[in-house]
Amino acid sequence: MKRIWICLLWLACLCPMYGQGLRILFIGDSITDGNWGNSDGSAVPSAGRNLWDMNHIYGSGYMYLCASYYQSKYPGKGYEFFNRGISGNALADLEKRWEEDAIALKPDILSVLVGTNDIHYYIGGPHAEPFDTLGWEKRYRALLDRSLRANPNLKLVLGAPFTAFTGSMKESEGFALRDSLVHTLARIVKRIAVEYKAVYLPYDEMFETLLHEAPSSQDTYWIWDGIHPTPAGHRRMSELWIKEVERAGIL
Template identity: 70%
Template sequence: MKRIITFAIGILFIVLSAVAGGQRVLFIGDSITDGNWGNSCGTAKPSSQRTLWDMNHIYGSGYMYLCATYYQGNYPEKEYEFLNRGISGNTLEDLEKRWEEDVIDMKPDVLSVLVGTNDIHFYLQSDKKKPFDFAAWEKRYRSLLDRSLQANPNLKIVLGAPFVANTGNMRKSADFAERDSLVRRCAEITERIAKDYKAVYLPFNKMFDEILKTIPTSKDTYWIWDGIHPTPAGHKRMADLWIECVKL
């Protein structure tokens, strides 16, 4: 009888382990992360309104997809679970509004955040009566990470630097210099936060600076087609950097 009970417990453990799967890796951010995951059709649909069962479109297209395919394709025995929670047009404030549902409730083991470009974009579109509040932006960012660490003290955090480039239609923008300066300030803050939280920092901005400077192409849109969104080639380089630095 004891052998039967022991055997049954062993089988139950195996089944529960299989159900539990491996590490859960969650990406959150704006359109660069979004990539039309869950059949969003280019809209900013909330996660609850996206197709969560269609594995053909579950990750969308972009660096997040490439990271997931790398780990899931090469290490099936580890049963990594990836989640895309990027939503086009989102700012840090938008992430805050859905943090409980799209981050805390998902119980990730690894959290990858890329945000900042839209914060500056919408600020530049405003009347700009006051300077961009970097102190408030940093405080909000830290608060979100604190909430996640409170829910999971062992959470591995990955923070990506926001970036822009003077390519494509962005070349027609009269405020590119200001935009570039403000986005770089957000990147500096992100790097400081990453250091304080012992998080993995991904210098996407410096990566693209180097690529655009050292790899000449016939079209300036080869890596970032509109000054904000990477092409497939750009997303591949982002994924390579993520994989190299994060090391799941």
């Protein structure tokens, strides 16, 4: 612990711009996680991850690409980014850690991407009852409301969940139902984004376009297993994030 604090003090002296600008928080599941903090893709709690090694602080996905873009292009603005994606998380998991990982960090901008695991667990388990879309929407709104009460000036960036019939997903059953439910959650997120005046990121539509344009022999080029983007896919996600956030003028 002493060594970690020494490193943090050293970073503060070496990089005085850190902590002086806007705080941008990304929260979600493995797509945001990107093996953040040397977690090896496992569901290690945020407090148990590497929070100081600047070589591994953001993981290796779209969140990393967004952070590296802004921090390299605007070094004088002191932008401070946080990755709080955890592999395997569904909306209920975010709810359990919302206070620690979303509110306590006091972000100025909150970027949320969640939903694919909610559907994944539903498809993989007994589901005599329809998926509770109304309950999911209510829980999603409640989390945003908690953050807005803590910071009424908070800017929201909401990403649509997505899936694809690629790679190992072709070997699983129930893709039609999965695809339909993921699109339903995407429509819910879009509706919430409109009502909350948030930036909306139509990742589902983006990947559908990319997959349609990709040669059939390369259907894993953008999403390799039906859920997780490839490096190329993450790059396109970051480009969409940057484009829409700058269009909204919040960063």
